[in-house]
Amino acid sequence: MAGIVGYGAYIPRNRIKVEEIAKVWGADAPSYKKGLMLEEKSVPSPDQDTITMSVEASKNALRRAGIDPREIGAVYVGSESHPYAVKPSGTVLAEALNATPEVHTADLEFACKAGTEGMFIALSLVQAAAVKYGLAVGADTSQGAPGDALEYSAAAGAAAFIFGRDKLVAETLHTYSYTTDTPDFWRREYQYYPQHGGRFTGDPAYFSHILGAARGIMAKAGMKPADFQYVIFHQPNGKFPLRAGEILGFSRNQIDPGWLVPKLGNTYSGSSPLGLTSTLDIAKPGDMILLVSYGSGAGSDGFIFRVTERIDEVRNLAPLTRDMLDRNKNYIDYGVYAKYRRKIRKAE
Amino acid sequence: MRDVAVIGIGMTKWGELWKKSLRTIFVESALLALDDAGVDKIDSMVVGCMSSGLFVGQEHLASLLSDYLGKNPVPAARVESACSSGGLALRQGFIEVASGMSDVVLVGGVEKMTDVTGCEATFALGTAADQEYEGFHGLTFPGLYAMMAVAHMHKYGTTREQLALVAVKNHDNGSKNPLAQYPFKVTVEGVLQSVLVADPLRILDCSPITDGAAAVVLCPADMAKKMKKPVIRITGCGQATDTIALSSRKDLAWIESTHIAGQKALAMSGRKIGDIDLFEVHDCFTIAEIMITEALGIVEKGRGGKAVEEGLTSLKGKFPVNPSGGLKAKGHPVGATGVAQAVEVVKQLRGEAAERQIKGAKRGLTQNMGGTGGSSVVHVFEAE
Numbered sequence: 001m002a003g004i005v006g007y008g009a010y011i012p013r014n015r016i017k018v019e020e021i022a023k024v025w026g027a028d029a030p031s032y033k034k035g036l037m038l039e040e041k042s043v044p045s046p047d048q049d050t051i052t053m054s055v056e057a058s059k060n061a062l063r064r065a066g067i068d069p070r071e072i073g074a075v076y077v078g079s080e081s082h083p084y085a086v087k088p089s090g091t092v093l094a095e096a097l098n099a100t101p102e103v104h105t106a107d108l109e110f111a112c113k114a115g116t117e118g119m120f121i122a123l124s125l126v127q128a129a130a131v132k133y134g135l136a137v138g139a140d141t142s143q144g145a146p147g148d149a150l151e152y153s154a155a156a157g158a159a160a161f162i163f164g165r166d167k168l169v170a171e172t173l174h175t176y177s178y179t180t181d182t183p184d185f186w187r188r189e190y191q192y193y194p195q196h197g198g199r200f201t202g203d204p205a206y207f208s209h210i211l212g213a214a215r216g217i218m219a220k221a222g223m224k225p226a227d228f229q230y231v232i233f234h235q236p237n238g239k240f241p242l243r244a245g246e247i248l249g250f251s252r253n254q255i256d257p258g259w260l261v262p263k264l265g266n267t268y269s270g271s272s273p274l275g276l277t278s279t280l281d282i283a284k285p286g287d288m289i290l291l292v293s294y295g296s297g298a299g300s301d302g303f304i305f306r307v308t309e310r311i312d313e314v315r316n317l318a319p320l321t322r323d324m325l326d327r328n329k330n331y332i333d334y335g336v337y338a339k340y341r342r343k344i345r346k347a348e
Numbered sequence: 349m350r351d352v353a354v355i356g357i358g359m360t361k362w363g364e365l366w367k368k369s370l371r372t373i374f375v376e377s378a379l380l381a382l383d384d385a386g387v388d389k390i391d392s393m394v395v396g397c398m399s400s401g402l403f404v405g406q407e408h409l410a411s412l413l414s415d416y417l418g419k420n421p422v423p424a425a426r427v428e429s430a431c432s433s434g435g436l437a438l439r440q441g442f443i444e445v446a447s448g449m450s451d452v453v454l455v456g457g458v459e460k461m462t463d464v465t466g467c468e469a470t471f472a473l474g475t476a477a478d479q480e481y482e483g484f485h486g487l488t489f490p491g492l493y494a495m496m497a498v499a500h501m502h503k504y505g506t507t508r509e510q511l512a513l514v515a516v517k518n519h520d521n522g523s524k525n526p527l528a529q530y531p532f533k534v535t536v537e538g539v540l541q542s543v544l545v546a547d548p549l550r551i552l553d554c555s556p557i558t559d560g561a562a563a564v565v566l567c568p569a570d571m572a573k574k575m576k577k578p579v580i581r582i583t584g585c586g587q588a589t590d591t592i593a594l595s596s597r598k599d600l601a602w603i604e605s606t607h608i609a610g611q612k613a614l615a616m617s618g619r620k621i622g623d624i625d626l627f628e629v630h631d632c633f634t635i636a637e638i639m640i641t642e643a644l645g646i647v648e649k650g651r652g653g654k655a656v657e658e659g660l661t662s663l664k665g666k667f668p669v670n671p672s673g674g675l676k677a678k679g680h681p682v683g684a685t686g687v688a689q690a691v692e693v694v695k696q697l698r699g700e701a702a703e704r705q706i707k708g709a710k711r712g713l714t715q716n717m718g719g720t721g722g723s724s725v726v727h728v729f730e731a732e
Binding site: 028031035195198199200203204 | 358365367462465466543544
């Protein structure tokens with residue numbers, strides 16, 4: 001049996017409120033708060049990027065895994081905001097963790113599901129016994145164009161998972177992938193901000209794939225919503241995952257522990273993986289967890305985990321996700337935000 | 349002129365039809381209309397479509413659609429008059445049959461609006477305004493109708509709540525129409541709290557962006573009788589134009605083209621407005637319906653808001669307006685709207701409108717409008 005040996009999260013401490021963004025654009029903050037169920041989002045500091053956040057999250061995962069980093073045979077970083085177009089993020093991460101040089105590394109991109117893609121591959125290599133441990137990270141410092149609806153949600157964060165066959169905190173019982181060519185969100189080379197298909201991103205994109213993958217993996221496992229203690233869906237806004245849960249018959253009690261988006265925003269490749277770290281933080285041995293990611297373009301990955309006894313030993317070896325979300329926050333205004341996100345630059 | 353009858357109607361579910369193309373939604377509705385009429389051979393085809401060029405990059409539409417309907421080499425024409433393209437297509441079909449030029453004419457309307465972004469759709473729709481005097485200055489249709497609303501409120505004391513009541517009524521009706529894009533009810537409070545688009549208009553005052561098509565089959569009334577079909581005759585047909593630019597109008601709170609087109613259609617049919625049992629009108633914005641009920645003479649000038657408040661235009665009122673749910677709830681695929689209005693009236697006059705049926709309806713009127721009233725087309729329909 002293969003599964004998660006250690007997990008870790010990282011969320012930057014800067015926050016900007018929906019009202020602050022809406023004020024600048026003359027937009028109606030209450031309608032964003034009500035319509036998208038968003039309150040505030042995380043913002044990376046100027047010296048933070050997908051690589052630094054991956055390192056932070058991975059170190060937290062290593063603390064819980066308690067393994068020698070040189071036993072990690074594969075490192076995958078999933079992101080749509082890799083700092084370099086050409087030059088891997090994974091090599092920096094592997095080096096920073098002291099996992100080099102005997103390690104296979106790749107950067108992955110699949111909009112918001114690059115994180116679970118890495119998890120899928122790392123898990124598969126572990127299951128095939130090709131590597132002893134495999135590390136997968138979902139991390140993003142995602143950007144929304146100024147004034148676009150995405151600006152209210154595009155946030156920063158990272159989640160890391162080390163997969164292995166021993167010392168498991170959660171066994172992976174089933175995986176499932178559901179993919180079609182559905183272009184609902186994209187960014188071409190040399191474009192700074194992504195474009196999206198507006199309402200097309202809803203029913204034919206997010207819901208079709210999330211529901212397809214959730215139903216598919218439950219059918220494969222012979223399970224129903226009531227068989228799970230917790231469920232995590234990709235969280236582009238507050239409303240979508242709740243609606244998906246409602247359609248499938250999950251309760252708020254099952255969804256809420258991993259539902260971070262109202263206070264976190266959409267961390268893209270880190271979104272559903274952070275929902276999982278947050279859920280593992282409170283899970284008990286034996287709990288069943290369903291995770292369904294979503295990436296525009298489009299596809300969903302599904303995972304079914306069963307939490308083991310070891311969770312109680314490792315939980316407090318690294319910061320809890322909710323603590324990073326709720327404590328030590330630093331609220332910034334739009335001017336500072338614009339500078340941090342390089343929307344404005346100091347004259348040379 | 350020969351008497352003209354509608355012998356077939358066809359319309360499929362409207363909405364954001366991501367998985368269907370323009371030609372598909374047109375052919376689906378056209379085939380339903382031909383099946384309903386029980387005819388296969390048509391002499392001619394007229395299609396109303398406002399802006400397939402900007403919405404899907406396709407012109408030369410009439411030939412394309414006759415091809416995909418399997419009707420080549422039938423003569424086919426595409427008619428454009430902004431949001432009244434469908435109504436104008438119906439008028440052209442009517443004239444063609446009435447004149448004796450053709451016997452069986454298929455009239456369709458279609459618009460595929462969701463293949464572009466919201467901004468592109470707003471631009472495409474904006475081409476129905478005067479580009480030099482309105483568009484280039486940043487005006488879009490919500491803005492233009494907002495100014496008309498403010499003028500009407502200022503002149504006649506029409507209230508914000510009265511505007512909301514139009515949306516409430518039409519969504520009430522639309523909730524009984526399975527083909528409607530938004531078949532759900534809304535409340536006055538819900539409308540007043542919805543997102544502000546152009547003060548005083550909120551999102552629930554506006555008709556949506558819709559993919560959809562509708563079709564009717566026309567033929568001489570004598571032929572219809574021989575075919576033993578329920579004969580719904582088109583007894584009145586009126587059209588009028590006005591300045592496209594709102595700034596050139598004498599009165600911002602009055603739609604003159606609708607008034608004239610209505611008068612012409614009623615005169616042709618020999619009916620008075622009080623003889624009409626139901627109305628399908630162009631409520632692209634809530635204020636539009638209020639102003640149209642005045643322009644058609646259903647109520648006196650300035651009384652449109654009050655009339656909604658008093659329930660005069662509700663399904664069970666004396667003059668039911670938009671039993672289908674109107675553009676507001678049924679949706680507004682601009683080129684299809686005028687034809688869909690005819691589909692609803694024929695359904696009502698045949699007694700086939702199920703939950704929203706107006707009992708004993710014998711005469712119905714459609715009013716379809718382009719832009720802020722730069723064009724209006726009115727038809728009167730009568731059951732035998």
